Amino acid sequence: MLNIALKMLFRDSAKYAMLVCGLAFCSLLMCQQSSVFCGLMMWTTATVRNIGAPVWVVDAKVEQANEVIPMRQIEVDRVRSVQGVAWAVPLYIGIEQARLGDGSFQNVQVVGLDTGTLTGRPMNMTAGRIEDLRLPDSVVVDQVAVEKFRRKGIKIELGTTFEINDKAARVVGICRVSRSFLGQPYIYTTYDRALQYAKPSRKQLSYVLAAPMPGISAKELAARIDKLDGVRAIERDDLFWMTIRWYIKNTGIPISFGTVVILGLIVGVAIAGQTFYLFVHDNLRFLAAFKAMGARNSTLAAMVLAQAFSVGFIGYGIGVGLAAWFGNTVLAKEAPPFFMPWQVPAFVACVILFICSFSALIGLAKVMRLEPAVVFR
Amino acid sequence: MNNKIAVRVENVVKSFSGGDSRVFALKGASLEARFGEILMIVGPSGCGKTTLLSVICGTLKFEEGKITVFDKDLGKMRNGEITRFRRENIGFIFQQFNLIPTLTAVENVSIPLILQGRPTAEAEKKARAVLEEVGLGEKFKSYPNQLSGGQQQRVAISRALVHEPRLIICDEPTAALDSASGHKTLELLKASALKPDRCVIIVTHDSRIYPFADRIVQMDDGHVIGHFDDHTQLQHA
Numbered sequence: 074m075l076n077i078a079l080k081m082l083f084r085d086s087a088k089y090a091m092l093v094c095g096l097a098f099c100s101l102l103m104c105q106q107s108s109v110f111c112g113l114m115m116w117t118t119a120t121v122r123n124i125g126a127p128v129w130v131v132d133a134k135v136e137q138a139n140e141v142i143p144m145r146q147i148e149v150d151r152v153r154s155v156q157g158v159a160w161a162v163p164l165y166i167g168i169e170q171a172r173l174g175d176g177s178f179q180n181v182q183v184v185g186l187d188t189g190t191l192t193g194r195p196m197n198m199t200a201g202r203i204e205d206l207r208l209p210d211s212v213v214v215d216q217v218a219v220e221k222f223r224r225k226g227i228k229i230e231l232g233t234t235f236e237i238n239d240k241a242a243r244v245v246g247i248c249r250v251s252r253s254f255l256g257q258p259y260i261y262t263t264y265d266r267a268l269q270y271a272k273p274s275r276k277q278l279s280y281v282l283a284a285p286m287p288g289i290s291a292k293e294l295a296a297r298i299d300k301l302d303g304v305r306a307i308e309r310d311d312l313f314w315m316t317i318r319w320y321i322k323n324t325g326i327p328i329s330f331g332t333v334v335i336l337g338l339i340v341g342v343a344i345a346g347q348t349f350y351l352f353v354h355d356n357l358r359f360l361a362a363f364k365a366m367g368a369r370n371s372t373l374a375a376m377v378l379a380q381a382f383s384v385g386f387i388g389y390g391i392g393v394g395l396a397a398w399f400g401n402t403v404l405a406k407e408a409p410p411f412f413m414p415w416q417v418p419a420f421v422a423c424v425i426l427f428i429c430s431f432s433a434l435i436g437l438a439k440v441m442r443l444e445p446a447v448v449f450r
Numbered sequence: 451m452n453n454k455i456a457v458r459v460e461n462v463v464k465s466f467s468g469g470d471s472r473v474f475a476l477k478g479a480s481l482e483a484r485f486g487e488i489l490m491i492v493g494p495s496g497c498g499k500t501t502l503l504s505v506i507c508g509t510l511k512f513e514e515g516k517i518t519v520f521d522k523d524l525g526k527m528r529n530g531e532i533t534r535f536r537r538e539n540i541g542f543i544f545q546q547f548n549l550i551p552t553l554t555a556v557e558n559v560s561i562p563l564i565l566q567g568r569p570t571a572e573a574e575k576k577a578r579a580v581l582e583e584v585g586l587g588e589k590f591k592s593y594p595n596q597l598s599g600g601q602q603q604r605v606a607i608s609r610a611l612v613h614e615p616r617l618i619i620c621d622e623p624t625a626a627l628d629s630a631s632g633h634k635t636l637e638l639l640k641a642s643a644l645k646p647d648r649c650v651i652i653v654t655h656d657s658r659i660y661p662f663a664d665r666i667v668q669m670d671d672g673h674v675i676g677h678f679d680d681h682t683q684l685q686h687a
Contacts, residue, residue, distance in 0.1 A: 074564055074565065076564075076570055077550075077553065077557065077561065077564060080552060080553060080557065081550060081552050081553065084552035084553075085552055358546075358548060359548060359550050362542070362544065362548040363561070363565070364509075364533075365507070365509050365536065365542055366536065366537065366540075366542060366561065366562055366565055367533050367534065367535075367536040367537020367538070367540075367562075367565050367566075368533075368537075368565055369530070369533055372565070444509070444510070445509040446504040446509040446510040448509075448542070448544055448548060448621075449500045449503060449504050449509070449544070449545075449621045
């Protein structure tokens, strides 16, 4: 009878199209918006992911990765003195102003890597060599810088020069890294040169990056370093989630995206629920005839469920497919942000499952109460 | 026709709640239907004909009395048993045909067999054979809206016969048809449905089809008020 149920559904083309469109739109809305939200959250953690050190040491008052409270240079040595530290290096991150060849300005995020080890270097170089950072005035720019400068009519390539706070910067490499939350280009250089680019200040150390010796976990090392006065040591994954939690708690981003996701749910429930109810209602006479002919309640329930879940499955497939297509398209342009972890389609599947179950239950309630004798009225 | 009883209804009472009061649709109705006969239940609107039909086929529970169909006491059967009994023993022809508009003729006819658990391919093969018997072999892929009223009723008859039930229940089978189509439908029903081991019960108020009845039961106000072996007796009654 499931075959019969599906034929009844698929051949009622108007209601079938309405149901599938409603559920597809609902899936698309929820999937796309959730993925953009996840993408935005990934942008907030770009620094952590790009640098990738196991343990991050920051000022004790820091609440998330993008909040830089400068520390004294001596903190590097204090961290190195903690038992179990394999290595500890300084890292500078600060927003500076770059002046381009035509006199226009662009805010950039200068990343100063430890001169000796270049710890935290970008892993994906599309042009040049990272080691060339040791040459005078050299910097490595990311793809975002190339794109932003191109929009201003300046072509960035190896050998291009510009100024950061009146000091010369010469491009020796181009890399591809995760873009930052505020969209400023990353400019990589050595730690010492980064301090020259930065405005003079008594405290200039942004982070101390550290790694544990073999046999010690990053969490354990972070706990040991955390005991030092005035600093806070955070394991990489903890800093990642701490940053995301901070943005969720302190910005209106989740409310904005959450509203759209809830709207998707309401649209889905309203359209699918109502249309499916109408579909079942229109077929009640025939379902009563089936009942009179000897169909069990369980058979009719299976028919209604098969109809509800088949439109759900098809609508979900189309919606998630469109969201993935959208993601693929925007990923090529890197704006707006888009990141679809498996949890997003799984969450949307659960919501669609709920909508289908809700719709089916409304219909089933009618079917279960149906008197087969109504066919004679 | 033989004298073996297929359906026996004894003093059946059935009421419906109508707000604060109860409305009695059957007030002790009794009748017998035999194998190999067409029994027509006739009477004015609201006399309880359809209610009687509903309790005979077990789609409606009754409160008092006794109904036996093929020696099975419906009053003692559980819901599941009655459902299975209907599935295996009863064929239905409804007033409005109740053909599923989104299914083809052959798919509509195969439903009773599919409900019995037969594979779809086998059910459709049998359904097509029955459609050919009623002269709709060419139309087996047609949807109900592509068929005339008479053709739709022939599909409905095929659906009632396809699983070879022992009892055929017809509710106003000619109500939605013109006189000629109604006549043809009854001829077809008599030719294809009536067998020595089968009983056909028809509820109707269409006097034009009375001549097709072997016996007629007349109802009024929830009671059976007359049994007639010949329709001319009814018209004179």
